[in-house]
Amino acid sequence: MAGGTQIVKRGDLEIRIVRNKCIGAATCVVYAPSTFDLDADNIAIIKNGDWDKLEKIVAAAQSCPVIAIEVYEKGRKIYP
Ligand code: SF4
Structure with missing residues (x-):
């Protein structure tokens, strides 16, 4: 997958990764290893x-140094 924003919706929850912002710091993977991973390009x-x-997913989003992860619940933005 190249740059752009990956958007995945599941039930009430929607996660977006603004991949052009991501610098591969991987703290999101540490906080929520079942939700986030790095691809072959370290994005x-x-x-x-x-x-x-959800708490772990939000913690992962909060840990991102470039605020590349956005979390929505029932269409409402939880983070950032
Ligand atoms: S924490 Fe942010 S910068 Fe680091 S890998 Fe995850 S999305 Fe990318």
Whole structure:
């Protein structure tokens, strides 16, 4: 997957990664390893499979040094 924004919606939850911002710091992967991963170019991607709990996903988004992760619940922006 190249740059741009990856958007994945699941139930009430929507996660976006603004991949052009991502610098591959990987703290999101540390906080929510079931939700985020790095691709071959060291840019974050949203994983398939079971995601982490919402608190972990938000913590991952908060940990991102470039605020590349956005989290929405029921269409409302939770972070940033
Ligand atoms: S924490 Fe932010 S900069 Fe680091 S890999 Fe995740 S999205 Fe990219």
